[in-house]
Amino acid sequence: MAAAHQISAVSVASPVGFLNALLVKFTRYRLYRQTVNELSALSGRELADLGLSRCEIKRVAYQAAYENN
Template identity: 85%
Template sequence: MAAAQQISAVNIASPAGFLDALLVKFARYRLYRQTVNELSALTNRDLADLGLDRSEIKRIAYQAAYENN
């Protein structure tokens, strides 16, 4: 599974801050997509070994990318 990265909030008042915020959003989305792709590639048995169901993949990926800051 994709490793959760530390992504901090930035000030978007300046043009540089806006660019930083955009880069943070892009990095979080890439982490979300990478996690979804890696978990989706697993078989149902592999997911069961991890204690997951296929229907939980998007929630797990969202938590990894957006809630674990």
């Protein structure tokens, strides 16, 4: 019973924290998708100038959105 009370207290006590975490996840995903879309629009030559190949686009986008923050 005490554990259930603690869980509900945490859920009700921090809706702002939950919304902030949700906003951060949404913002990071949006950055990931934008990066994938922009890099995918480049030609093979432009990607080569950047030192990338098509198979690296998702990895680079993931690093930009999630690992460099």
